[in-house]
Amino acid sequence: MSEYGIGRPTPRVDGVEKVTGRAxxxxxxxxxxxxxxxxxxxxxxxxxIVRIDTSAARRLPGVHAVITGADTRDGGLWGRGxxxxxxxxxxxxxxxxxxxAAVAAEDEDIAQRALDLIEVEYEELPAVFDPLEALRDxxxxxxxxxxxxxxxxxxxxxxxxxxxxxxxxxxxxxxxFAEADLIVANTYVTQRQSQGHLEPHSILVYIDPSDGxxxxxxCNKVPHxxxxxxxxxxxxxxxxxxxxxxxxxxDFGGKGNSxxxxxxxxxxxxxxxxxxxxxxxxxxxxxxNPRHHVIVRLKTGVKRDGTITAHQVEYIVNSGAYxxxxxxxxxxxxxxxxxxxxxxxCRIDSVFVYTNNIPGGFVRxxxxxxxxxxxxxxxxxxxxxxxxxxxxxxxxxxxxEGEETPWGERLEHVxxxxxxxxALDAAGYHEPKPPYVGxxxxxxxRGTGAGEGTSEIxxxxxxxxxxxxxxxDQGTGQxxxxxxxxxxxxxxxxxxxxxxxxxxxxxxxDSGLAxxxxxxxxxTAAYEAAQEVKRALLRLAARELEWPVxxxxxxxxxxxxxxxxxxxxxxxxxxxxxEPVRGRAHVEVPRSHTTAxxxxxAEVAVDPETGEVKxxxxxxxxxxxxxxxxxxxxxxxxGAIAMGIGYALMEEIKVEDGxxxxxxxxxxxxxxxxxxxxxxxxxxxxxxxxxxxxxxGIGEGPCTxxxxxxxxxxxxxxxxxxxxxxxxxxxxxxxxRQNDTTKG
Amino acid sequence: MVTTTLHTVRVTxxxxxxxxxxxxxxxxxxxxxxxxGLTGTKEACSVGVCGACTVLLNGRPVASCITLAVQADxxxxxxxxxxxxxxxxxxLQQAFIECGGFQCxxxxxxxxxxxxxxLDANPHPTDDExxxxxxxxxxxxxxxxQILDAIxxxxxxxx
Numbered sequence: 001m002s003e004y005g006i007g008r009p010t011p012r013v014d015g016v017e018k019v020t021g022r023a024x025x026x027x028x029x030x031x032x033x034x035x036x037x038x039x040x041x042x043x044x045x046x047x048x049i050v051r052i053d054t055s056a057a058r059r060l061p062g063v064h065a066v067i068t069g070a071d072t073r074d075g076g077l078w079g080r081g082x083x084x085x086x087x088x089x090x091x092x093x094x095x096x097x098x099x100x101a102a103v104a105a106e107d108e109d110i111a112q113r114a115l116d117l118i119e120v121e122y123e124e125l126p127a128v129f130d131p132l133e134a135l136r137d138x139x140x141x142x143x144x145x146x147x148x149x150x151x152x153x154x155x156x157x158x159x160x161x162x163x164x165x166x167x168x169x170x171x172x173x174x175x176x177f178a179e180a181d182l183i184v185a186n187t188y189v190t191q192r193q194s195q196g197h198l199e200p201h202s203i204l205v206y207i208d209p210s211d212g213x214x215x216x217x218x219c220n221k222v223p224h225x226x227x228x229x230x231x232x233x234x235x236x237x238x239x240x241x242x243x244x245x246x247x248x249x250x251d252f253g254g255k256g257n258s259x260x261x262x263x264x265x266x267x268x269x270x271x272x273x274x275x276x277x278x279x280x281x282x283x284x285x286x287x288x289n290p291r292h293h294v295i296v297r298l299k300t301g302v303k304r305d306g307t308i309t310a311h312q313v314e315y316i317v318n319s320g321a322y323x324x325x326x327x328x329x330x331x332x333x334x335x336x337x338x339x340x341x342x343x344x345x346c347r348i349d350s351v352f353v354y355t356n357n358i359p360g361g362f363v364r365x366x367x368x369x370x371x372x373x374x375x376x377x378x379x380x381x382x383x384x385x386x387x388x389x390x391x392x393x394x395x396x397x398x399x400x401e402g403e404e405t406p407w408g409e410r411l412e413h414v415x416x417x418x419x420x421x422x423a424l425d426a427a428g429y430h431e432p433k434p435p436y437v438g439x440x441x442x443x444x445x446r447g448t449g450a451g452e453g454t455s456e457i458x459x460x461x462x463x464x465x466x467x468x469x470x471x472x473d474q475g476t477g478q479x480x481x482x483x484x485x486x487x488x489x490x491x492x493x494x495x496x497x498x499x500x501x502x503x504x505x506x507x508x509x510d511s512g513l514a515x516x517x518x519x520x521x522x523x524t525a526a527y528e529a530a531q532e533v534k535r536a537l538l539r540l541a542a543r544e545l546e547w548p549v550x551x552x553x554x555x556x557x558x559x560x561x562x563x564x565x566x567x568x569x570x571x572x573x574x575x576x577x578x579e580p581v582r583g584r585a586h587v588e589v590p591r592s593h594t595t596a597x598x599x600x601x602a603e604v605a606v607d608p609e610t611g612e613v614k615x616x617x618x619x620x621x622x623x624x625x626x627x628x629x630x631x632x633x634x635x636x637x638x639g640a641i642a643m644g645i646g647y648a649l650m651e652e653i654k655v656e657d658g659x660x661x662x663x664x665x666x667x668x669x670x671x672x673x674x675x676x677x678x679x680x681x682x683x684x685x686x687x688x689x690x691x692x693x694x695x696x697g698i699g700e701g702p703c704t705x706x707x708x709x710x711x712x713x714x715x716x717x718x719x720x721x722x723x724x725x726x727x728x729x730x731x732x733x734x735x736x737r738q739n740d741t742t743k744g
Numbered sequence: 745m746v747t748t749t750l751h752t753v754r755v756t757x758x759x760x761x762x763x764x765x766x767x768x769x770x771x772x773x774x775x776x777x778x779x780x781g782l783t784g785t786k787e788a789c790s791v792g793v794c795g796a797c798t799v800l801l802n803g804r805p806v807a808s809c810i811t812l813a814v815q816a817d818x819x820x821x822x823x824x825x826x827x828x829x830x831x832x833x834x835x836l837q838q839a840f841i842e843c844g845g846f847q848c849x850x851x852x853x854x855x856x857x858x859x860x861x862x863l864d865a866n867p868h869p870t871d872d873e874x875x876x877x878x879x880x881x882x883x884x885x886x887x888x889x890q891i892l893d894a895i896x897x898x899x900x901x902x903x
Contacts, residue, residue, distance in 0.1 A: 015841035018849030019833065019856060021784020021824035028783035108774075109748075109767070196884045198788040198796050199850040249786070249850030250884050281789045475848025475885050631844035631890075638887030639847065665789040665882065672879040673888040 005488030006693055009630045013480045013499060014247070014473070023247045026202035027278050029217045034204065035064055037260075037267045037277040038111040040101040040118050041287055042093035045356040045658030046127035046140065049092060049120065052101060056117040062106035063114045065270035069100065072266050076233045079324030080225065080256060082151035084143060084163070085359070087233060087262040092125065094142055094321035095358050096659045097287035099259075104267040104275050127356040129658050131295065131318040134161040134355045142321065142354040150232075152329055163323050164330050164352040170408055176310025176345030180301025184382045188298070188374035189724040192653035193291035193646070195363050196670050199249020200284050201257075205264040206274035214241040214265065219248045219255050221474040222512030223504050225327075226258040233262045243472075245501040251474035252643065253362035256514055257289055257325050285663050289325035289361025290653050293318040296337050296374035306388050306396045311406060313337040315350035315371065318357060325361035333367025336704075338406035339375040340416050340445050340597070341397040346406040356658050362514075364640065365446060365700035369647055369707060373725060376442035376708030380715060390712065391424055391441050398443070412593045413688035415623040416443065419597040422682045427601035427619035436606050437616070440712025443599040445623075446701035448690050449515025450591040454507045455525035456584040457486050457533045461575045465490065465497045467529075468584075470510040471522060472501065476699060477632040478518050482526040484628060485693075489530030490570065491557040507586070516697025517589075519628055524691040525587045533583025537570055544576055594689060596696040597623040600641075602709040606717040611733030613649060613714055615675075618706075621682040625689020625696040636698045637681055644706025646671045652726050753813045757782065758826025766813050772806075773797045775813035776823060784824040784853050788882075795881030798854035799823050805861040824853035827860065836860055836898040845894035847885035855881045859895045868899055 017023040054066040069090025077083040089100045101118050105111035128134045128142075141159045146152070154164045177183060203218040214236070220226050223243035231238040248255050260277045267275040297314040315334035323329035334350035383393035398416040399405060420443055424430070429439055456468040467482045479499040487494040504510075511521060534554040541559040542549035551563045560567040574581050603617040620641060627633045650669040654662045662668040689696045707725055715721050720735035753775065754763040764779040776782045776799070785808060788796035792810035799808045800822035827834040836856050839845065846852040855878070862869060862877045869877070874895050883891060 011841045012844070012846075014849070015846075016833070016837075018846055018852050019824075019837035019840050020828055021782075021853045023849050024783070025786075025850065027787075028777075030781075109769075197848070197850075198794060198882060198884055199786070199848070200788065247849060249788075250848040252884060281791070477847065632847075635844045635847055635886055635890060638889045639885045640887075642887035643884070664791045664793070666791050666793045670882055670884065671888075672882060673892065674875045674879045676888050679887075679889060 004491060005484035005494060006628055007626065010480055010484055010494055011631065012477055013483050025199060025249050026204060026217045026219045026246045029204050029246060031204065031206055031274040034274040034276050035104040035106065035271055036108040036111045037102055037104045037264055037275045038108070038115055039099040039263060040115045042089065042096055042098045042100050044093060044122050044124055045096045046125040047093050047122035048125060049089065049100065050123050051121040053119040054101065057103060057114040060110065060114050060117060062110040063103060064273065065104045065267055066114065066118065067102050067266055067270055072262070075235055077149065078229065078233050078262055079151060080229060081327040082149065082323050082329035084149045085322040085324035087266065095356055097358055098321065099263065099287065102263050102267055104271050127658055129355050129357055131316050131353040131355055134353045142356065161354040162351055163319060163354060166334065166350045168348040168407055170406070171345030173310050173312060173345045173347045177301040180309045181304045182385060183299060183301050184378070184385055185299040186378050186381060186723060188296045188377060190294050190370040190373055191725050192293050193363060193651050194285065194288060194653055194668060195252040195254030195290070197250030197252055197254050200279040200281055201260050202278045203260045203264045204274060204276045205268040207268050209272060212240060216241065216243045216261070217246050218243060218258065218261060219246065220258055221248055221251050221255045221472055222514065223472055224510045224512060226261055227504050229258065230261050230265060234265055243504040245472050245503060248472055248474040252364045253366060254289065255474050257361055281665055282663050285653060285668065286660050287358065289359050291363035292331060292360035292370065294333065294370040296370060298337065298374055298378045300378065300382055302382055302386060304386055306386060306393050308341060308343050308397055310345040311338055311343045313348040317350065317352045318355055318360065319352050320355060320357040320359035322359040323352065325359050326366065331367030333371030335407040336368050336371035336444070337374045339379065340399050340405060340443065342399050342403055343406040348407060357655060358660060364643060364703050368444065368446065368704045369644070372442070372444045372704040373707045376705060377711050377723065380440070380712045381721060391420065391429060394420060394441070394443060410593070411595050413686065415684065416445070416597045418684060419443065419621045419623045420599040422684055423599035423601050423619050423621035426621060426680050426682045427603065429601055436608055436717050437603065438606065438713040438715065438717025439601055439603050440709045440716055441599065441601050442705035442709035442712060443597060444701060444704040445595040445597045446516060446697065447595040448520045448592045448697035449517030450589055451511030451517050451521045452509065452586065452588040453521040453525035454510060454586045455482060455522065455529040456582060457526070457529045459533060459570060459574050459581045461578055461580065463571050465492055466500050467497060467526060468500045468502055469522065470502045470504070470507050471513065474513055476513065476518055476636065477629065478513065478522050480632065481519050481628055482522055485523050485526035486530060489527060489534070491555065516699045516701065519695055520690050520697060521587070521589050523628065523693055523695065524589050525585055527692040528585030528587055529583045531583070532585055533581060536581045536583055537573060540577055540581060541568060541573055544573065589691065592690045594696060596698065596701050598701045598705060600705045600709045602713040604710060604713040604717055606714055606732060608718060608736060611729040611736055613727060613729065613732060615645065615677040615710065618677045619680045620702060622684060622698070622702070624683050624685050624698065625694045627683065627685055628693060628695055633698055634681060637702045638679065640700065640702035641679065641706055642671050642676060644703040645675065647725060648707035648710040649726050751814050753817045755816050755819055755821050757821045758823060768812070768814055770813045772799070772808035772811040772813050772816050776808060782823055782825055786850050786853055788850065795858060796851050796854040798858045798881065800857060800861055803864065805858050822857065824857055827856065834860070835901040836863070836894070839894040839898040839901065843894040843897055844890040845886065851881060851883045855883065855891055859898070863899055863902060867902060
């Protein structure tokens with residue numbers, strides 16, 4: 001652990017602002033003359049828009065603009081990367097909740113009244129909700145113009161609802177199945193989960209009439225990407241748009257999304273006034289972009305001794321009406337459904353299907369909880385079928401250093417078994433347990449993402465150290481990380497370092513936050529900026545003091561002469577120069593081949609009368625690199641596990657005929673403080689990781705094995721297997737009764 | 745034409761008398777945020793279940809998203825802006841920072857105000873009492889463990 005920065009538990013630098021209410025989020029920004037924007041949503045899942053009459057709404061005093069798809073369709077389609085969603089629907093709507101019109105008015109109440117005055121005539125069309133039905137030849141085709149869309153790699157040979165598919169095959173799968181003693185096939189289904197960021201989507205857009213610049217304040221963690229998307233849709237140059245920094249009230253995948261951005265832009269353009277839009281939570285549920293409903297079919301061949309001979313994955317993603325809310329139109333998880341196991345013969349097929357449901361989006365570890373729930377439940381089922389302990393079966397089959405994953409990736413510094421063993425030991429996995437108590441184990445892994453980042457460190461004559469960054473932190477603590485880096489490299493206390501967050505004018509592009517890469521990318525950028533500033537200090541000392549530059553080095557806050565032992569503190573040197581000294585770096589960090597394994601053990605007690613599952617204890621073990629800030633590191637793990645527990649036991653966006661029925665945080669249950677079990681966390685640090693400090697990402701991985709660990713614990717406790725999430729008391733109760741009946 | 749009944753609401757917020765004339769249907773959270781400019785109080789669920797908008801009304805915690813401004817007429821209100829004594833943070837604020845009791849910060853004003861009401865009523869709560877009281881304040885970031893730590897630390901510091 002360093003005296004200054006890296007490894008030291010460091011309280012958040014945004015702490016005072018956030019605990020005093022001074023931190024400003026997008027909804028807190030006000031400009032004179034700001035109007036409120038609101039949207040009208042389709043009540044139909046699939047319908048032709050025959051007519052929209054906005055005249056009564058336009059006549060309402062206090063209304064400044066009413067826009068529909070007719071006003072926005074000449075621009076491009078909307079999307080994070082792939083573009084298939086209209087800004088406002090025209091011609092037809094493809095899901096219940098789709099935005100069909102928007103108003104800007106003096107206040108929120110007038111805006112709401114104006115929406116009520118808009119008349120839309122719809123003609124319902126046949127709808128398809130089930131992805132398997134949407135794959136049939138006679139299914140209604142949602143996007144007949146698919147091949148004209150921008151950004152998709154996939155091209156349809158004939159009209160269909162498939163917007164992406166993958167096929168991967170290694171070894172000889174049929175021969176592998178032929179060699180098996182036993183073939184186990186199961187289907188697993190996962191539900192829609194909300195990102196659940198408590199800050200609803202909020203935005204303020206103002207177009208300055210003097211120069212046409214578009215100013216945006218928005219809860220957006222990838223402002224450079226969203227700026228590009230808005231430029232594309234609005235048909236204006238990127239450099240005309242500037243995103244200003246604000247705090248972001250939670251992300252979990254949802255704040256890379258920016259569905260309100262183009263609507264607020266068009267309203268601001270139509271009115272010449274600043275326009276603020278704040279979704280309410282009804283809208284977050286009715287027209288959000290949740291974790292995808294996925295059907296996973298697994299088939300595995302295994303020998304009696306526990307050797308896996310073949311494995312087959314069919315991964316069917318219910319994309320909903322649009323792919324626009326996932327950057328490349330896809331999510332992960334299909335590979336993960338083969339697991340980190342030694343499988344010589346493996347086939348993985350995935351298909352992404354349009355249906356008339358709310359469009360899925362990115363949610364923490366997109367796709368991976370779905371794939372991991374399937375494989376880790378399935379592995380347990382196989383182990384029980386061949387009479388092996390599920391943990392032992394995993395130990396036998398987990399990949400080791402030098403072995404490839406089933407999808408052909410060679411990972412470095414693999415510590416799968418070590419993580420599993422640590423979890424088993426800490427959980428007392430093999431200890432005796434009373435009736436109706438069960439323990440379940442699951443394992444997952446996630447690598448650290450790649451991306452580009454920029455950082456600048458400035459040393460001022462008055463002693464200030466300022467780190468500049470283009471990052472809009474969504475809550476994970478990136479500002480504290482870069483402060484730690486500056487403190488570490490310059491040998492100054494963290495308390496002395498301040499953060500300056502730049503708007504999007506400051507750098508040409510930046511990856512923003514996603515993919516568990518924030519600490520990797522931004523600590524690397526800040527590290528390189530620190531090296532630059534140190535070099536600048538050496539040059540300055542050489543100039544100011546006429547010291548030989550080749551004899552100079554920087555250590556412990558001072559420039560030192562190695563030949564004479566003389567030294568000058570950086571403050572004195574910079575004060576002497578009378579102007580700030582800066583170091584700036586732009587980095588592009590490659591995708592890592594190091595991953596981070598996480599093994600978890602859930603202990604549950606199941607009430608045999610009611611089916612209620614009580615999570616008594618949870619253990620999580622993490623294969624990690626350097627832990628930069630233990631407070632933030634554990635915060636990521638804790639929060640991810642809470643999200644996993646919600647996914648496992650209670651969270652579900654329920655949909656009936658395409659209409660969301662869980663429309664508030666009263667109906668949609670997220671874990672509360674009382675739902676959290678006693679937690680044991682084991683960290684296995686190492687010197688193997690990415691970037692100058694050898695770190696491994698932690699933001700997403702911990703949420704993926706939680707649900708299968710709990711499902712496996714329920715199976716261990718009462719012998720029932722729940723293959724569709726969430727694991728509610730009703731499902732367990734029904735399964736218990738069915739078991740009773742079967743046993744007679 | 746819809747007519748709107750206006751009402752002048754007079755309150756004492758964090759010790760300061762404030763007033764504004766607002767429609768009778770104005771929620772307390774909107775009144776605080778948009779009529780008085782006190783944006784420290786956050787609105788999330790809008791149906792009174794997440795706790796983000798918690799303020800103290802005559803010392804008792806309420807969900808300001810389902811309380812009307814007119815209901816608060818004449819009341820003493822404490823919001824997150826009123827906890828620190830100048831630059832000196834309230835022990836709960838200090839403890840939330842030290843323990844990592846927040847990440848994104850959007851639920852934090854509500855968490856801290858609710859916890860203040862708890863410690864005012866029960867200076868030395870047990871873990872179960874804290875969980876019972878705080879279960880009305882959702883947090884998606886922290887998994888709650890570090891919030892629990894923070895409330896316990898603040899209780900210790902306050903003595």
